[in-house]
Amino acid sequence: MPLKFFLKLYARLIGLTFLILLLCAALFLGVNSVREQFWQERFSEPLLRWIAASPHPGQQYHWLAPFYDFRITRPGDLPYSDVIIERLSYGQVVALDSSIGQQLMVQDDQGRILALRFRDIYSDVAETTALIARLHLDDMPAEGREEVMMQLSDALAVELAPIRDQSELPDSEVLERVSERGISFYHPPAQDRAHVLIRLGDGSLVDLTLSPPFNPWAWPVILLLMAVAGSVLALALYLALRDVDSNLRAVESVAIRIARGEMGARVDAGDSRLVSRLAAAFNSMAEHIQRLVGVQREMIHAVSHELRTPVARIRFGVQMIESASSPEALQKQLDGIDGDIQELDELIDEILTYARLEQGGPVFALQEISVSDIVRQVVDEQQMTHPDHSIEADIDEESERWSLSDVEPRYLHRAVQNLVGNAARYAEKKVRVHCQFDEDNCRIDVEDDGPGIPEEDWEKVFTAFARLDDSRTRTSGGYGLGLSIVRRILYWHGGQAFVSRSDELGGARFSLVWPRKKPTEHSL
Template sequence: MIVIRPPSSIFVRIYGGLLIVISTVAICAYLILQVLNEQRAADYREKMATGFFHLISLGVARQPSGPARDAWLQEAGQLMNNELSLVKNVPALNFSSDELDSLSAGRVVLRLDVPHNAADIYVRVPGEKEVYLKARMSKVSEQQAKAMAVFLLDDLEQFRGQEAKRLKELQPYFAFPLSMVPLESVGLEPDQRARIKRNEVVIALKEGAGTRNSSIRIIAPAMYPGQVLVMGPMYLFEWMPVKLLLIVCAVSLGIITVAAYFIIHPLEKKIKTVEQAVRHIRAGDLGARANVDGRDEVSQLAFAFNSMAEHIQRLIDSQRELTRAVSHELRTPVARIRFGMEMMADTEELEARLEQLTELDHDIDELNKLIDEILTYAKLEQGIPVLNFETVDLGSLLARVAKETSALGLPARVEYRVLSDAAEVEAEARYLHRVLQNLAGNAGRYAQSRILLTAWVEDGWAHVAVEDDGPGIPEKDRERIFQPFTRLDDSRTRASGGYGLGLSIVSRIAFWFGGQITVGQSDTLGGARFEMSWPEVQKRRNKLPRN
């Protein structure tokens, strides 16, 4: 029993596949952006903090150990409004190798304490082994920004006359420019200039169209009149920079394009295969087929196309063979009719004329039978015939065929039997009668004394068999006998009559019933045994059989 799976929709494959790909890419892109932004934010915080805490660590290193250093730390903490302390227990801090490398390079290590909304910042004290400055910060304020300027000025005080060189040495630790410039070149507002003259630290904010264009500068009065220390501009952190967004979009678009190619290309390849097969058939190559596998609509189209091509090829081949065979078969009765008419023309005796008329009538009757066989075969061969399936009682049908065959006056005895209790099946009664009639008539020409008709139902399939005790059919010829106008050269010869179409008609009827016809040797009678089988209930057929 053939099981047909529902076809996979091409639109579901394309749109569903693209939807899955786009959703997956969007989720991955979002996660990647989040990871990148978190990493960028961590780098931004460390870069912004490194210069500030490097200045503090330098101030600590300049203080002698003991009460003086503790007092300096306390004063620095008050200036920052944060607690500062020195730690020496490295194992307890559990620094990683990367963190140790950062500390050795003079950079800070920043550890976020998310539950307490705070951060612990560590920096190595220059010149001292395994001594680290620790600060716990919960927020960044204007006071801390001003404190940074104070610490930088305190450091520059140690390098009087070499301020520019010192700023250049400190610049690698800062993520923003450090410079000493004239007050007039800074571009401050009048109130800001007045505060500078009062030795106050000024924070100047520049607002732009976005975070990338917004910045702050810390401006403090320098030790020289008319000069100011400028720290900045310090640009605010941009969570979604345009460049990064463009890169992610470009990569995502590339992934979607590649995925779409792998989703659509197989379908396009199948369509091109079908198109090539169509071109070959149009050019006259009837053997061309579209070799496409799958369950989508294109595969189903290719399957239907191949079935159509096979059917067309078979019809054309059959038409050619039928034309050749018909022309050959018609010659004999036509020749006999012509010969009989010539004989009538040459004979004047009434009795001889009547005898010739009887022969002519027999020849015309034979010609009518041949034409009827040809038309029946052509009707079954030209396409799907109109079949009106109905419930047929196999027992009654066998009895009818047995009676009709016996009425032909054959020397063989015709018997029939039904092997199943329930022998009612679905079939086209007219064509099933034709099958049994042809098989029984064929057996009658070769049987010596006995013909047996049998019917039964088993495992959802109906079966009818016709056996005889004649010479049988050689195994090498059992496939060939179902071809139109085929007659064997052994004991089943032309002398036995027939046109070689009866078994071809039986084969086509079995095909359109969704079944098959087989031939073998009868175990009961020893001669030929023909058996036709088809589905007991036609609605159980999943599809029409392939030619």
């Protein structure tokens, strides 16, 4: 995987994670701000309604003013919005945040607004409720307190119970505080509810148990955050996979078009990085298939054309055998037929070699062989085949020490042999094979003093079954496959073959260039 693509994908994942965290944090704060206000109003509602139910709350609960800023006003005196005034008129408890705590308000039956200000609603409401409970319980005789406790518990939404067993007492710190103040708020660590220990006038103790405090991590909030995070992830995954699916469908569409015969169809990867390598590999495969199909069509057309001449000569020779009047004439026709068969055999060998190289070639292992030895061997063989020509090998002494190269000897021999044999057919008298090796590359130039090749035909000569219209005609022999085979052999060696004009001899110069060393074995 490319590092740039990995870093880009990693950055997107980090950005997506940050976006999810930011969205969940904003949602968590927004939802909990509403939930907390709702909880504050619900939690304090029993206390405020109890106070509002008193016919004279200002007189009965005047002791609340120094501690909790207890006030009684009219709706017109409140500097609040119409929404708050309307909510109060409906009998709802309203909680408002201020710089010094939360202000809780409720409207009584006479249209008055009762307001209390708490620094911490949970503990302050608990202590206020305990003080009101102690006030009413102190006025009752001991035998009637349990019934009053039940009434107070229902009205104030708490649990009041007398402490009769010493094991129910809290720790000594709570007891010291209750002895000083008469009440003590405490929250046992193993419980989710807080308690207020109340000491009545006669010394008896009463335990007041509250409802659970506000929990910002309630399971509905957790489920909501999980649903939002999952939805964002699903959306991001859908958008990412939609792009991948679109590109894969494009590849599938092109594959179907190629299967229908549209060999020129190609995949356009666009800006996508996920399938760009797949698209490049697919297009490379499609180009290779298109080239192979084209080569196959050319070969079928060319082979059918090339076979006609020797087959026609063989048919003619067979007909002439029937009318041969002497043993000499019969032998002449038999020799001609044998030559035509030999020509067919050579043509088939050339065709099979070219087909193997075009379609990927046989698998072979490169060997460290002296290229100069291969060149000298080819020169010696071709000199015997063409005794009327001067065929010489020109190898620099300084290059000789770099002549060891990783090659496939049989195929490199075939490539050099094709070039030297081809040069000998068209040369006037002289063919020279010049070798130049260095630490990195090997180069072989085969030059002749023949008519040469026009520059506009330099690329055409490497086309299968191609023949030029000048001196390189059918009468010179060959089938137009030799140079194609040479180019394919050099291709599978990682090099290239090209043609130019010889500056010294004046004819054609064919050059082979390839890397001298390969790190590993190479498959044709």
